[in-house]
Amino acid sequence: MxxxxxxxxxxxxxxxxxxxxxxxxxxxxxxxxxxxxxNPEVRVSKETRAAGVLENFAEGEKYTEHFLRKYVRNRAPEIMPSVNSFFTDPNRS
The missing domain is CATH 1.20.5 (Single alpha-helices involved in coiled-coils or other helix-helix interfaces)
Structure with missing residues (x-):
């Protein structure tokens, strides 16, 4: 088998x-x-869980604004920009 x-x-x-x-x-x-x-909202140890809800906006901002998000923020949302421009640009005829 x-x-x-x-x-x-x-x-x-x-x-x-x-x-x-x-x-x-x-x-x-x-x-x-x-x-x-x-992640600032995930607390594994008992001491940090006892603290309750923390108002730590700087740590949350640091977590959400990571390198990849900063890198792609001002870029066009295209996977293959050269192929897209080839098929959509009317001046390329």
Missing amino acids: ASSTASKWLRPEVYPLFAAVGVAIGICGFQLVRNLCI
């Missing part, structure tokens, strides 16, 4: 599925660790 299961799931056609699921699990794991470690 084990050999038939392995032969069914360990074929080259299934590798992209494993890669996509692996990337999704990696992103979820990264976000989980990020929230547990540096």
